[in-house]
Amino acid sequence: MEVTLNVNGSAHPLRLDARVTLLDALRDHLGLTGAKKGCDQGACGACTVLLDGRRVVACLTLAAQCEEREVTTIEALSEEGTPHPVQAAFARHDAFQCGYCTPGQIMSAVALLAEGRAGSEEEIREFMSGNLCRCGAYPNIRKAIRDVAEEG
């Protein structure tokens, strides 16, 4: 089927099998490999992207469902080489080890901050609970998010 994906401000007409997920369309058809494939079952959050500004797990979202909607991936966050404040805070706080979960964590954190859900450690813990980190970088991830929330 013909699908036009609007990703990071650009329209991409694609011809895809109706079963192709947004994650595979991004990674395999558009070369946007920032969103990672962890579990491919909606359980880890490594593939988190924004769909019309709301976080979704791209491995459980069909590309065909995204027609006429705006997809934002980690590739769109930095501006002219300047990291997004959340990216900078993750670097500052060493909020990763292997880095595999990091793009998903950052996209989720960007949405969580926009949702106004970073009011406390507990709130961040709860609203980031869909993003798993096998390296256990959680304390520093929360510190990075708190930092950005406090900076406003």
Ligand code: FES
């Ligand atoms: S790869 Fe999508 S939730 Fe794990």
Ligand code: FES
């Ligand atoms: S930094 Fe390795 S899985 Fe999170």
